[in-house]
Amino acid sequence: MGEQTLWALDGIDTIIEPGEFVAVMGPSGSGKSTYMNMIGCLDVVTEGQVYIDGSEVSSFQPDELATIRNEKIGFVFQQFNLLARTTAEENVKLPLLYSQIPESEWSERTLKCLEQVDLGPRADHQPSQLSGGQQQRVAIARALVNDPVMILADEPTGALDTHTTEEIMALFQELNEKGTTIILVTHEPEVAAYAKRQLIFRDGHLVSDELTANRVSLDIDNSSLVSNEQ
Amino acid sequence: MNIFKLFKIALTALTLNVMRSILTMLGIIIGVSAVIIMVSIGAGAQQEVDAQLEAMGGNVLIIFGGWNNRGGGGTAAVATLEDGHANLMLEQVYGVEAATPYVLGKSQLIYGNLNWSADIMGTTNDFFVTKNWDLESGRGFTAAEMNSGEKVVIIGSIIKDELFGASDPIGQSVRVGTFNAMIIGVLKAKGPDTRGDDQDDVAVMPLKTVRTKITGISKSSPNSVSYLEVKGSDTVSMAYVEEEITSLLRQTMKVADDKEDPFRIRDLAETVESRAETQAIFNTLLAAVASVSLVVGGIGIMNIMMVSVTERTREIGLRMAIGAKPDDILNQFLVEAITLCGVGGLIGIGIAFGVTYSMETYFDMVTVINPEIVFISLGFSALIGVFFGYYPALKASRLQPIDALRYE
Ligand SMILES: Nc1ncnc2c1ncn2[C@@H]1O[C@H](COP(=O)(O)OP(=O)(O)OP(=O)(O)O)[C@@H](O)[C@H]1O
Ligand SMILES: [Mg+2]
Numbered sequence: 001m002g003e004q005t006l007w008a009l010d011g012i013d014t015i016i017e018p019g020e021f022v023a024v025m026g027p028s029g030s031g032k033s034t035y036m037n038m039i040g041c042l043d044v045v046t047e048g049q050v051y052i053d054g055s056e057v058s059s060f061q062p063d064e065l066a067t068i069r070n071e072k073i074g075f076v077f078q079q080f081n082l083l084a085r086t087t088a089e090e091n092v093k094l095p096l097l098y099s100q101i102p103e104s105e106w107s108e109r110t111l112k113c114l115e116q117v118d119l120g121p122r123a124d125h126q127p128s129q130l131s132g133g134q135q136q137r138v139a140i141a142r143a144l145v146n147d148p149v150m151i152l153a154d155e156p157t158g159a160l161d162t163h164t165t166e167e168i169m170a171l172f173q174e175l176n177e178k179g180t181t182i183i184l185v186t187h188e189p190e191v192a193a194y195a196k197r198q199l200i201f202r203d204g205h206l207v208s209d210e211l212t213a214n215r216v217s218l219d220i221d222n223s224s225l226v227s228n229e230q
Numbered sequence: 231m232n233i234f235k236l237f238k239i240a241l242t243a244l245t246l247n248v249m250r251s252i253l254t255m256l257g258i259i260i261g262v263s264a265v266i267i268m269v270s271i272g273a274g275a276q277q278e279v280d281a282q283l284e285a286m287g288g289n290v291l292i293i294f295g296g297w298n299n300r301g302g303g304g305t306a307a308v309a310t311l312e313d314g315h316a317n318l319m320l321e322q323v324y325g326v327e328a329a330t331p332y333v334l335g336k337s338q339l340i341y342g343n344l345n346w347s348a349d350i351m352g353t354t355n356d357f358f359v360t361k362n363w364d365l366e367s368g369r370g371f372t373a374a375e376m377n378s379g380e381k382v383v384i385i386g387s388i389i390k391d392e393l394f395g396a397s398d399p400i401g402q403s404v405r406v407g408t409f410n411a412m413i414i415g416v417l418k419a420k421g422p423d424t425r426g427d428d429q430d431d432v433a434v435m436p437l438k439t440v441r442t443k444i445t446g447i448s449k450s451s452p453n454s455v456s457y458l459e460v461k462g463s464d465t466v467s468m469a470y471v472e473e474e475i476t477s478l479l480r481q482t483m484k485v486a487d488d489k490e491d492p493f494r495i496r497d498l499a500e501t502v503e504s505r506a507e508t509q510a511i512f513n514t515l516l517a518a519v520a521s522v523s524l525v526v527g528g529i530g531i532m533n534i535m536m537v538s539v540t541e542r543t544r545e546i547g548l549r550m551a552i553g554a555k556p557d558d559i560l561n562q563f564l565v566e567a568i569t570l571c572g573v574g575g576l577i578g579i580g581i582a583f584g585v586t587y588s589m590e591t592y593f594d595m596v597t598v599i600n601p602e603i604v605f606i607s608l609g610f611s612a613l614i615g616v617f618f619g620y621y622p623a624l625k626a627s628r629l630q631p632i633d634a635l636r637y638e
Contacts, residue, residue, distance in 0.1 A: 037632050062556055066554060066555040070553020081548045085246045098553035
């Protein structure tokens with residue numbers, strides 16, 4: 001009845017530079033989420049090292065990891081993970097509660113991020129009063145509020161329809177244009193097509209690491225599809 | 231993270247589920263209010279006892295005669311309590327400040343066309359001392375009035391109200407049964423005594439007057455009295471005085487060594503105090519039961535906090551993902567538990583004040599809320615919050631971020 005040892009990831013060696021927009025692809029169970037969780041300091045590696053911004057985070061204690069997550073990483077989840085019965089503004093403000101950022105700046109930062117995701121007027125709405133796409137945009141604003149070096153998004157469009165998916169992807173592209181590093185897990189090649197670089201996993205191994213051919217780019221203002229031949 | 235932020239987070243979390251928060255606090259609310267109410271009733275009863283003791287004016291013994299030793303060699307006359315014994319006690323027992331004999335009767339008092347039936351008390355001026363009574367107006371008895379059994383009377387406030395209303399009774403003549411007596415004084419109103427008997431419905435006359443004109447002189451024991459009262463000085467033990475009086479009376483009454491006392495001595499203060507003690511034990515017991523309900527309330531808090539941690543595992547995971555340290559999570563849940571208990575405690579205090587107030591207003595009970603018990607119960611309920619909140623909070627803080635996030 002002994003448990004079988006399974007390497008969710010094996011022999012992965014990747015470097016992601018500031019300003020990149022990476023899509024992580026692969027079949028179910030291939031290790032995409034595991035890879036993201038290692039980078040995001042939500043999970044710890046059994047062997048090997050993870051470096052973020054020059055620090056070897058794989059040797060950090062829980063408190064230091066919490067600080068790294070707070071200051072350097074913004075998470076976007078498939079299920080949004082917003083606090084229920086809590087306004088969009090309060091949800092976005094949440095990471096500031098655990099930060100060193102002075103309280104006097106909180107409101108301004110929160111509203112700025114909400115505006116960045118086009119939800120300024122919805123600041124006092126609760127998640128139940130927002131559509132899926134709007135909820136995901138609140139979650140993105142929350143990921144942005146601490147000015148992270150990178151945004152990690154595990155299937156951020158998994159719970160959204162095609163149109164809303166386009167909206168969210170356009171937003172990511174816009175953020176990336178402004179310099180935010182984005183790593184995104186997805187099943188769908190159409191979604192991965194928005195990224196600049198694509199990693200493909202299979203059975204815990206990295207099988208492909210290439211720049212996106214035929215990258216799709218969306219104009220955020222009218223959501224019209226613009227093909228961008230590279 | 232500072233304490234204010236923590237309280238803000240806790241309050242926000244608790245107000246998201248107001249009904250559950252209130253139900254969770256119920257145990258603490260009931261516990262705290264029950265403890266305070268019980269202790270307040272106890273303190274009120276103690277205050278009443280103190281007031282009664284104060285009204286008695288300190289150390290007073292009451293000596294009843296009439297316990298004739300059956301089959302004894304002496305005659306009944308010898309075994310009777312007499313007014314002369316009062317002087318003997320005053321002279322021979324160290325520590326006796328005053329000794330007062332009483333002869334009790336009952337008579338109709340008539341003034342004009344009003345009449346009133348009252349207890350008549352024949353005594354000496356010493357009753358002012360042993361009963362700790364005061365005059366509202368007028369004077370006490372003179373030596374001459376005492377010696378000749380003059381027809382003078384000092385009336386209690388109820389008799390004054392019934393027969394004279396607002397007019398001044400001093401110097402008026404009132405009919406007492408078969409004779410007329412002059413009113414020389416009015417007693418200050420005192421309210422009911424320790425047993426609830428009204429002390430203001432009484433007329434006081436010189437001992438000799440009552441004996442000769444109302445009760446009549448007994449042939450076998452012409453000097454007998456209903457009872458004696460002895461007041462001891464503050465510096466002497468009443469047990470000692472009681473012992474001395476017992477041996478003095480046995481000697482005077484010539485009671486054989488193998489016979490029981492033909493009288494009974496009662497220490498009024500002791501009676502009141504022992505009754506108060508019984509009451510205090512009872513109240514302590516009730517307060518103890520109430521404290522148990524506080525602990526049960528605490529377990530209720532723990533239960534809900536455990537449920538809350540499980541229910542909010544994904545929230546905990548999210549908070550960790552966005553930068554909450556394990557201690558932040560621990561503190562958040564701890565502060566939530568403490569807030570639940572603290573607010574519950576405050577509500578409990580409010581209810582206790584309300585209940586004791588209505589007990590005073592509608593049921594005429596005396597209650598005393600002392601500040602210590604309020605602070606103690608509030609502190610205690612916060613402590614319960616820490617104690618019963620710690621385990622669920624620790625459990626929450628030990629979660630791995632990824633496990634908490636994945637929790638279904
Ligand atoms: N907590 C865990 N305990 C044991 N095995 C796990 C755990 N989490 C993941 N795994 C295993 O690790 C492997 C990689 O899982 P991972 O969640 O990274 O896959 P994924 O690529 O994200 O799949 P999907 O597309 O379905 O989300 C899988 O074989 C999975 O069964
Ligand atoms: Mg996954």
